Structures are given as structure tokens and as C-alpha cells.
């Protein structure tokens with residue numbers, strides 16, 4: 072019986088192998104066609120989805136980017152799609168008809184991964200479009216303003232992200248210190264005065280130490296810049312960056328908590344002996360005979376070159392509604408644990424607002440959180456954050472109100488207008504994350520020219 076079975080099996084295998092060898096070409100062709108068909112099908116459905124995203128952006132008016140975004144030179148795009156898979160913010164570029172197309176420009180924060188991934192050099196990051204200009208300070212490629220010897224590095228120059236601020240701080244400091252002779256032989260308190268101790272100021276200070284030049288870094292608050300004011304345990308996303316004297320720093324999965332990042336910067340500070348004059352507020356400066364006189368609340372300092380790395384968080388964008396000037400309205404969130412069993416409204420559908428709503432909406436705090444989003448989608452927020460907040464909304468931890476805005480803030484109530492109704496929401500705290508006003512008037516008072524960029528890069 073056993074012999075008969077193995078004989079049958081042998082016969083079957085033999086027959087099957089014979090069949091394969093007789094039809095090997097046909098089978099190979101079939102598999103190849105199947106593979107090609109699958110690829111075409113996948114590509115077509117990818118294009119269809121991308122087209123849907125583009126239509127959605129056109130409908131919501133977010134297809135015309137007002138700020139920083141990637142611009143694709145269509146004639147140079149070979150349709151490889153490399154740029155569509157690298158952006159940490161998600162769907163900004165997608166393939167439509169074999170060309171990279173902007174489908175979510177408002178989400179761009181300036182990582183520049185698409186620019187680096189394009190093998191043809193067909194992508195560059197630009198400010199504004201041909202028809203819609205964006206105001207930013209006029210800067211050279213080394214971040215010098217039109218005021219000779221005065222530099223702007225970091226977010227104040229129009230581009231966000233820690234890694235960009237670090238890169239710009241280094242470039243600005245190196246250029247400034249290379250050209251000290253411009254100031255002649257005049258005696259000054261330092262060669263380079265750096266204003267602001269965020270990532271841009273930190274990197275510029277390290278570059279000055281590395282160049283063995285005298286420098287003074289002043290900071291109105293404490294070391295760390297905007298990161299210091301991030302919510303407790305916020306996950307900070309940062310690709311690797313290079314620091315003078317230290318080398319390349321890379322975090323696991325490009326993520327690090329606020330506390331770990333500040334600890335790291337503090338370790339860099341003590342390792343290099345970096346000096347920072349804290350609680351020193353910059354007020355004004357003037358260029359006199361090739362040097363700068365810098366006024367602060369702690370007196371006047373003179374320097375041959377100055378770097379402004381003051382960021383933009385000093386002037387958060389306000390809503391301009393009645394009741395906004397009350398203590399229950401704030402423009403950042405540092406300690407979510409402070410808010411428990413409260414009625415909370417978070418305004419803003421960008422990453423900062425969405426992350427704040429996630430933290431305040433955690434079940435353990437038992438808050439009633441409403442997230443107000445101005446448009447009908449999250450068009451300024453990365454995919455991970457969208458997924459997390461919609462997940463929380465499905466568990467009733469957060470209520471998302473699209474197409475909504477605040478009309479009035481009262482002591483225990485907030486009036487909210489949505490597309491089809493006006494709601495009165497019982498409320499204890501309002502958190503506004505509507506971005507920041509660029510301090511252009513202040514810069515102009517220092518002599519810095521502000522220019523409108525119509526689809527151009529920096530410098």
C-alpha cells in the first residue's frame with residue numbers, strides 16, 4: 072500500500088516536471104505579464120489616489136502654496152517617483168501621469184528630502200509662487216542681510232526646523248568670521264555677537280568656538296530656544312545634523328524627546344565651554360563706522376558682526392476676537408498635566424495644534440477637548456498626527472470641528488461658528504496655535520530689507 076502511494080507521488084512529480092519543462096517559456100511569459108499587469112494596476116491606482124488628493128487641495132484652495140514648498144521643473148522630471156516616498160510630512164508630492172505633482176503644498180516645513188532624493192535635480196524649495204509672493208528678509212546664500220555684517224539665521228529667515236536652523240547658524244557664523252577685516256582695526260567687545268540661544272544661536276556659537284574667535288551669545292530667556300517651550304515629553308522629529316567640534320548627531324528613528332534633546336544640547340554646551348549670557352534681551356542695534364553697537368537690557372555691547380537668531384515665537388499670531396486678552400487664552404502648551412477635568416478648546420489644524428489636542432485629550436486627564444480646524448481637512452499637518460487625532464476622535468477623546476472658528480471668548484463659554492451652526496461650548500482654557508507673525512517691522516527698523524519672493528529660493 073505504502074509502495075503504491077509513493078509510486079503515485081513519484082509519477083505525479085515526474086509528470087509535473089515534464090509539464091514544466093515542456094511549457095517553461097509559456098509559464099515564464101505568463102508570470103512576466105502578470106507582474107507587469109500588477110505594476111500597471113498599482114501605478115494606476117496610485118495615480119488615481121494622487122489625483123483625488125490634488126482635486127481635494129484645489130477644492131479647499133490649498134493647492135496654491137503661499138509659503139515654502141517644493142517646485143518641480145516638469146521638463147526635467149523623469150517620473151522615477153523617488154521624491155514621493157521620502158518626505159517625513161507625508162503626501163506633499165505624488166506621481167500623476169508620470170510626473171511629480173504638488174498635492175499637499177501647505178504641509179511643507181522645509182525638510183528638503185525631496186530635493187535631495189531627485190536624481191535629476193528637478194526639485195528646489197522655493198518661497199511663494201509666480202502669482203502669490205511671500206515676504207521674507209533679503210538674504211545672501213550665506214544668510215547676510217543687506218546691512219553688511221548683519222546676518223539672520225534660523226526660523227526668522229523664513230524656514231522652520233531645527234536642522235535647518237543649525238545649518239544656517241553655522242553658515243552665517245563661518246561667513247561672518249571669514250570677513251572680519253571688513254570692520255577694520257576697531258576694538259570691539261567681541262568679533263561676533265549672536266542673538267538668541269535656540270538651535271541657530273547654539274550652532275553659530277559652536278562655529279565661533281571652532282574658529283577660535285571671540286563671541287558673545289545673548290538670550291532673553293534660557294538656553295534651548297523654542298524647544299525649551301515645547302510640551303513636556305513632546306516627541307521632536309529631527310534628521311541627523313552636523314555640529315562644529317562635535318560631529319554628526321543622529322537620533323534613533325530620527326525621533327527624540329524634548330528633554331533628551333535639551334540634555335544633549337546642555338552636554339554640548341558644557342563639553343565645549345560655550346558661554347551664553349542669559350536673561351539678556353536684545354533691544355536695538357546700529358551700524359557705526361563698520362561696527363555694531365548692540366543695545367540690550369543689560370547694557371551696550373560692540374561687535375564686528377552680528378547674527379540674529381531670535382526665531383519667530385515672540386509674536387504668536389492672534390485670533391483678533393473679543394475676549395482673547397484674558398488669562399485663560401494661551402499660545403503654547405508646556406505641561407499638559409496641569410489641565411485635568413477641564414473644558415478645553417485648541418485652535419489650529421497644523422502639527423502644533425494637533426499635538427496639543429492629542430496631549431490634552433489623553434484619557435487620564437479627563438478633559439473635554441474640542442479641536443477647531445479652519446478648513447475642511449487637515450491640510451497643514453503630517454500623516455502620523457492626522458492618524459492619531461482621528462483615532463482619538465473615533466474614541467470620543469477629542470471632538471474635531473472642521474470649517475470652524477472662534478467668534479467670542481467669554482469667562483466660562485466660547486462661541487464657535489461652524490459651516491452650518493453657531494455653538495456655545497462650556498470652556499475653561501483656549502490654546503491658540505495659529506502660527507507666528509514675522510517681526511518684519513522690527514527688522515525693517517534695523518535697516519533690513521524685506522522682499523517678496525515669487526517662487527524663488529533663499530539667496
Ligand SMILES: Cc1cc2nc3c(=O)[nH]c(=O)nc-3n(C[C@H](O)[C@H](O)[C@H](O)COP(=O)(O)OP(=O)(O)OC[C@H]3O[C@@H](n4cnc5c(N)ncnc54)[C@H](O)[C@@H]3O)c2cc1C
Pocket residue numbers: 224225226227230231232233234236266267268269270271272289290291292293294295296297298301306307308309351352353354380381382383384385423
Ligand atoms: C509646537 C512646535 C513643534 C515643533 N516641532 C518641531 C520638530 O519636531 N522638529 C523640528 O525640526 N522643528 C520643530 N519645530 C520648529 C523648531 O522649533 C524651530 O524651527 C526652531 O526652534 C528654530 O530655531 P531658531 O534658533 O531659529 O529659533 P528659536 O528656537 O525660536 O530660538 C530663538 C531664541 O531667541 C530668543 N530671543 C528672541 N527674541 C530675543 C531678544 N530680543 N533678545 C534675546 N533673545 C531673544 C528666544 O528666547 C529663543 O530662545 C516646532 C515648532 C513648534 C512651535
